[in-house]
Amino acid sequence: MTRMQATAIGFVAVLLWALLALFTVGTEPTPPFLLNTVCFLIGGVCGLVWTAATGSLGKLRSVPWTVYLMGTAGLFGYHALYFSALRLAPAAEAGLIAYLWPLLIVVFSGLLPGERVRGGHLAGAATGFAGAALIISGGSTGFQPQYAAGYGIAFLCALTWSSYSVLSRRAGDAPTATVAVFCLAAACLSLPLHLLFEETVWPVGAQGWMSLALLGLGPVGLAFFVWDIGVKRGDIQLLGTASYAAPLLSTLVLVGAGVAAPSPSLAISALLITGGAVIAARASLKRPS
Incomplete structure (x- = not known):
């Protein structure tokens, strides 16, 4: 697998995560830790079945416990914070603040052995961030003081996921199958917190249950496996910038689903985000392979 092929595989996760906010809203009024429990259980069981089918279960025993700790903290922490943010602030604004993680990945990747952050990477990430910021400021509601807690939690999401992604690169020898263990461990952590702090409320109607199932299969399932391949074997700076x-x-x-109102700023944001990805790609092409 080439570096660019791995980057393309990692980008599949970005496409799946574009559905995360919609499916999360569709599961209302199910509380965050219950969502974590069910979705990670779905993703983890599917991943474990795939691992067994490919004969890779034995490889999991040789993985250091620190890798499992890092992965579990990353997956559990990010999504617990993400689901909470979407309950405490409007979905569009909270989701976009959480997507500060691509810029942080580009910045943090400079700490990795053998990686170099070029000016083009930073310029591309900053341009993409400007596009995301324009969407936020041009949204249907904009920032409102009563949602400050939700905005703060959304920023912690960005910090958590960017740290997890960069640390995954450092644990590059660990097989992607470890993600199944991360998911199952995150489900086990979420269940007692749900029982302690939340009331059990399930999704409403067939649409709510379908949203829950799709959330576990895609954005909180397959996405983690392809992302692991991308950050470990691909161009992490380009992948981070393209994630905008x-x-x-x-x-x-x-x-499109009627959850957020359309805004004229979307077109300008699209140009900025696309332009940022192009700038970062040019910077990546200049680096020695």
Whole structure:
């Protein structure tokens, strides 16, 4: 597998995450930790079945416990914060603040051995961030003081996921099958917190249950496996910058579903985000392979 093939595989996760906000809203009024429990259980069981089918279960025993700790903290922490943010602030604004993680990945990747952050990477990431920020400021509601807690939690999402992604690169020898264990461990952590702090409320109607199933199969399932391949074997700076397509796509999906109102700033945001990805790609092409 080449570096660019791995980057393309990683980008599949971005396409799946564009549906995260929509499916999360569709599961209302199910509380965050219950969502975590069910979705991670679906993703983890599917991943474990795939691991067994490919004969890779034995490889999991040789993985250091620190890798399992890092992965579990990343998956559990990010999504617990993400689901909470979407309950405490409007879906479009909270989701887009959470998508600060691509810019942080580009910045943090400079700490990795053998990686170099070029000016083009930073310029591309900053341009993409400008596009995302324009969507936020041009949204149907904009920032409102009563949602400050939700905005703060959404920023912690960005910090958590960017840290997890960069640390995954450092644990590059660990097989992608470990993601199944991360998911199952995150489900086990979420269940007692749900029982302690939340009331059990399930999705409403067939549409709510369908949203829950799709959430576990895609954005909180398959996405983690392809993302693991991308950040470990692909161009992490380019992948981070290209990930700014997710907030744009996420907002377009919310608009199409009637959850968020359309805004003229979306077109300008699309140009900025696309331009940022192009700038970062040019910087990546200049690096020695």
